[in-house]
Amino acid sequence: MSTEPLIPFNRPYATGREHAYIDEAIAAAHLSADGRFSGRARSWLESRTGADAALLVHSATGALEIAALVAGLGPGDEVIMPSYTFVSTANAVVLRGATPVFVDIRPDTLNLDESLVEDAIGPRTRAIMPVHYAGVACDIERLDAIAKHHGLWLIEDAAQGVMASAGERALGTFGQLGALSFHETKNVTCGEGGALLVNDPALVRAAEMARDKGTNRLDLTRGLADHYTWLGPGSSYAMSEISAAFLWAQLESAEEITADRLAVWEAYHEGFAGAEARGRLRRPVIPAGVRHNAHMYYLLAEDRAARDTMIVRLADQGVHSVFHYVPLHDSPAGLHYGRSHGNLAVTTEMAGRLLRLPMWAGMSAEQVDAVVAAVMRVLARGDGSPVALRER
Ligand SMILES: Cc1ncc(COP(=O)(O)O)c(C=O)c1O
Known part of the structure; x- marks a missing residue:
């Protein structure tokens, strides 16, 4: 038996430009969030996906947690999701004190079985959180229609879905909010990273604040305020400029x-x-x-x-x-x-x-x-x- 596999499961791809871009970020003396590479990556993701905003974060886990915050989930609320998913889908809900309600998957795509969802909706249901397993879209159009009909949030776990779509629309842009991952195992990576796609202009500010420790720090960065302050619950979810420089090299390819x-x-x-x-x-x-x-x-x-x-x-x-x-x-x-x-x-x-x-x-x-x-x-x-x- 070989200990080192001859053919490994995953080998992170490198374009060769990652080092140069990180050097450039160092030279620009901006290593925290929202520097020039972050700006490029954000714009690229927005124009590529059509999202109103693509907020760079440290992981899809973080993006899902922001989504749960923005949706205002709390104790007593229920969220419908597949059980066949990564722990982060459920953790985002549980961290807000809400309850994941697990529904079975379809045998063909292994995605949430949309035909079972309406039956799982009850008076406490607040959101549906489908996953696009293996970067293959779930029946997101049907789920979108169900969510709209019942007045529920639709939060897409598109962690595996960068560059994938259903019809002409990018995964992560059907719900009000969607999460992408740039973890080492994903197609486009920066080691650990993610993006929150915000698909409703009215939610962008709340999502930006939740990402930035519940503050309006981005107003300061944009020159719209001379100081920033604490406005609500949030945490430290942003991606560092070093990761964004690495990511930019990958997004270009x-x-x-x-x-x-x-x-x-x-x-x-x-x-x-x-x-x-x-x-x-x-x-x-x-x-x-x-x-x-x-x-x-x-x-x-x-x-x-x-x-x-x-x-x-x-x-x-x-x-x-x-x-x-x-x-x-x-x-x-x-x-x-x-x-x-x-x-x-x-x-x-x-x-x-x-x-x-x-x-x-x-x-x-x-x-x-x-x-x-x-x-x-x-x-x-x-x-x-x-x-x-x-x-x-
Ligand atoms: C469906 C799903 N959701 C969320 C995540 C979490 O992604 P990240 O590692 O970027 O937090 C993963 C990671 O594999 C995933 O597969």
């Missing part, structure tokens, strides 16, 4: 990075077509009208045992694959702070079957072929002897 990842995604997809036709595994489903960003390539094994065996057998061949979210609804915190609507059977099943394969911009055709071949060898072996992950 966002098209190329996405195209590169899409080529890897397509190669995997073609490589596994035969195995899917033989019923040995299932490939991701991309609904019509959805433009995804190749954030991840996953497979669904026959069952949890087959998935776990696959991870170990791939590691034996030098391929690092991983499972993904552990459902929140039956986690210790999920049981304590949230509640489930329905039995979430699809969530439990899919979380057990899902396997993420190596994926990064710049991955070679030979590497993709090697991963496909390694998966095929495991399937061909079909030894029927599940290997527990904890053995290793």
Whole structure:
């Protein structure tokens, strides 16, 4: 068994300009938030997505927390969300004293099942927080219509959705608020980072203040005030100029990075077509009208045992694959702070079957072929002897 995988799960992409831009930020003697690179990144995100404002923050986690603040969530409020998501979706709600209500996902896209949402809406429901899993849009238009019909907030967790869209609209711009992530594992990165997309001009000031410790410090930065003061609840969510300089290098190449990842995604997809036709595994489903960003390539094994065996057998061949979210609804915190609507059977099943394969911009055709071949060898072996992950 190799300890260092020959083919790692992720390799953060670098354009080569990151150092120069960070040097430029140092020379400009502005390293905290909202310097010139932050300004460029913000404008780029706004014009690219069409959001009224794209506030640079230290993480998508932070963006979701600001969203919960701006929406005024509090004790007694309920927020509908998938259980098959990252902890940050639920934490943002729980930190405000509100309750996540977990609803099952669709078996095709693994996104919130919009057909179950109306039934979960009750007198305490204040918001719907869907996730665009793997950068593949959920049925956001339907969810938008449901939210509008019931007078609810729509807050999109588009952490994985940079450069992806539904129809002509960027993910994160359907709800009043949307969160993007630039974490190391995301398509466009600055190590740790994110953006809050604000899609209602009336909310921009509140979001900017929440991001800036509950103050109007940006008025001072913009020369609109000679001092700033505390106006409401907030925290320190802004992105540093050092991260923004790194991010700017990546945003400039966002098209190329996405195209590169899409080529890897397509190669995997073609490589596994035969195995899917033989019923040995299932490939991701991309609904019509959805433009995804190749954030991840996953497979669904026959069952949890087959998935776990696959991870170990791939590691034996030098391929690092991983499972993904552990459902929140039956986690210790999920049981304590949230509640489930329905039995979430699809969530439990899919979380057990899902396997993420190596994926990064710049991955070679030979590497993709090697991963496909390694998966095929495991399937061909079909030894029927599940290997527990904890053995290793
Ligand atoms: C769906 C989802 N939401 C939120 C996050 C949190 O992103 P960040 O690491 O930028 O806080 C992630 C990170 O993987 C995610 O997958």
